[in-house]
Amino acid sequence: MPVDAAPAIAPAVVAPTAATPAANMARLARGWDSDLAYSFRRSPVAVVSAIVLIICLGAALFAPWVAPHNPFDLATLNLLDALTPPHGLPGAKPEYLLGTDDQGRDVLSAIMFGARVSLLVGLAAVVLAMLLGVSLGLIAGYGGGKIDGFIMRVADVQLSFPAILIALLVDGVARAVLPRDAHGSIAVFVLVLAIGVSNWPQYARTVRGSTMVEKSKEYIQAARVIGIRPLGIMWRHLLPNVLGPVLVLATINIATAILTEATLSFLGVGVPPTEPSLGTLIRIGNDFLFSGEWWITIFPGAALVIMVLAINLLGDWLRDALNPKLR
């Protein structure tokens, strides 16, 4: 098949050429013209997911400015507005689009602020897992032998625990070690650490596999013949070439991390209710589910589902687009 193998992703990772505005424009034009962008434009699912995701991200990121209320500013809360149903139901109030919870907080605003925490935790956890997993995977794959054996056995052991168990463990340790009142302020970091640490073996395995494939290719041997040190080979030669599958994995993992965060928060070991994430909101709302105030839990849940679904669909598309066999 006479298909030109274009550099599918990030062709300019290591190019040390000066980035003039003109060069940036040219790169942008080339990016728009690339096979990846083309495949994106041709996939309605990817485009819709991206739009949904951008709306979610925008709403979360700019929540303090775009949210109709500040649900955490106690001064603006009015208990008289508590348990207002959403639009279209009897008793709805125009200023509360999706209704309010038992404290009179606007559900829509709470979702926007909650998504902020959820996304922050998800992204940070994935970045942490990626940093850990990619470097350990590179070392294992390139070093081989005993180092490889050690790292991968640790990964095996860790993979045999469910992620939530590990997160619970880290959370428990943090609670035991830290003073009681300190926990609330660092809860987010504990969550990131717990989810990040429980996810690194996936990255390590993926990276190790592709590193071992790439390592046997002649350009790595050529670099060794030139006299490049192992760290240089890993960083400059191997990393850009093993990153493709990692990016796919990371995309899908953001969704998983958000879900894990929600689960942990739902179980009560996540972020405190004073700074709720989507999971916390669902848990709070859960108490009212059977008393008729379903909107308090259903809307945060729907927001979570939409966000996770969009990320997953985008990840699926990315995987297919980067896989030359499926093209």
Add this chain to the structure above:
Amino acid sequence: MTLPIPEVDRLQQRSDRAAPIAGRATLANTVAPLLTVEELRVEFPSRDVTLVAVDGVSFSITPGEVLGVVGESGAGKSVTGAAVIGLIDPPGRIAGGRIMLGDRRIDNLPPEAMRRVRGREIGAVFQDPLTSLNPLYTVGRQLIETITTHLDLSPRAAHKRALELLAEVGIPAPKRRIDQYPHQFSGGMRQRVVIALALAASPKLIIADEPTTALDVSIQAQIIMLLKRLCRDHGTAVMLITHDMGVIAETADRVAVMYAGRIVEIGPVSDVIHRPAHPYTRGLMGSIPSIAADRESLAQIDGTMPRLNAIPPGCAFHPRCPHVFDRCRRERPELMPVGPTFAACWLHVH
């Protein structure tokens, strides 16, 4: 070169080569052709351009004849072979021309009918013997499956035929080997199995795409010998696709030289090799190092074959041709008779 190595006399017997091949100077054969390809055009639509991999290719193969198709990578030789057996992967498609097997047109057959033609009437041998065989099934099972798909034989008869085939392609101890898996065979033995598979239903034509490229030189010679002997014994015609002029020289009766999706020269093998009429064929022959020639610097054709998305107008070879003149840049030459061969070159118009 003569050698004192015995035990291969059987294989060494000179093939009684089909006499009617030599000296023919017409494209139309006097013998009714087995395969006729007319003005074949294969396109691969991509997102902004349509790449034309094969463009106006015509040739024919008579029963029992070995037609070599030679060319460098990207010349369109494998695509031509794939078109004949109906194995062009989408989005690629046959965009023009006709492929006739005997009197029957086969390029527009529905997939189901084409599958029956494939294997039953046209066999295929590919480059990599490892990927042509399913690693999960024994060699015997694959052979028997192929036999019973195409021939109406009882399981026992099929098993017997499988053993015969293995013995015929020179696999020692076929009774034991038939129950082994492909990975238990060496590269050369695997290629023999692939040839046995291609022969299973006694097809009239075999498409062999680089059948010896993955093999060591000494094994190459064995496989070529085997192909030649089988074709002689069964009267099977072969379309032998390869980049190796040496393999063509010793195997083929006629040879078609392809460049950038077109046949630039076609004719009896000895004429094309010794008196190439097209400048590309001449350059190609001159660039092959030989142990018989002295070690002067090799003749080289400067530049590279154009990519499919940038085939020059006129004669596709003109940017690299040492004899280029004005007409070559403007007009595309068709195949025209030059002595016993046909060449697509304006040099031969007087």
Add this chain to the structure above:
Amino acid sequence: MPTSAQPLVELENVARYFDVSPPWLNRILERQRRQVLKAVDGVSFSVAKGETLGLVGESGCGKSTVARLIVGLYRPTRGEIRFAGRRIDAAGPDPAVRRAMQMIFQDPYASLNPRWRVADIVAEPIRAHGLARSSRDINARVGSLLEQVGLASADGAKYPHQFSGGQRQRISIARALATQPAFLICDEPTSALDVSVQAQVLNLMRRLQRELGLSYLFISHNLAVVHHVADRVGAMYLGRIVELAPVNVLFTSPQHPYTRMLLAAVPDLTRTGMPRTAVAGEVPNPLDPPKGCAFHPRCPYADERCRREVPRLKHVAGDADVTVACHAVEEGRLAQEAFTAA
């Protein structure tokens, strides 16, 4: 012909074994034995300055392992490798030796990092060895290297996938020349290329040898190519050199039965329609090589001694340049007139 006193590169009884045993647990549970692949088993040769030594043999004969031993990608199991008189097999990577010895690989599609620009690929050795400091010097050097191998200096801004196989091999050569080496190891440099492109690359390599006084170790399975470039040729079979002779001698009067077989298997364009002489048998499994001379199961002259005793590389009577490892040749059992060049 080489005349200088000290050879540039010397290998003395070099061997490299690979442990290809199944994992420990499988060995215990399935009672499998340890398996050692003797990829290279006692190879000695030298390359003089300005000389090209060709190494031929079929796949699995160990010729590529020899190349990787010399450049230091593998450590030898035993034996000595010397470069300009200094041992290089034991010490870690010595930058001076690394600079003086470079390698060209077989697959032009795998030997260049697909995510790097050509200019960065060619500049990598210059940067790694600090051969030029300022980016202007580096760019100038890269430009002249690219022009030296027949590319334009503007090509440096492109990525490898924008080039054809032959052009990529030129980029590989430019990268290898960047450190101004004295010795180039070429592992099947043209076997992935089309013939017309192969001719271009071979001619380029000869021109560079003339201009820069390079020495080559040229590894190939293609005898015609080796005949074209080499001054001396060694034929390898199952990890050992079976014959080492000047190119004219080896191609006109090969001694070892394996060399004869290889030569006979080369297709001859001048004799269309003539099948070449096929040789029965295949290369044995290198994990379980035959006892004695490894070639004896395929050799028409094998006798009891060949099955028992490994032949050593010895000078042939009457020619100091030719060494052969064959009992039959040594004992004169092989009729000399049997092989006549076509």
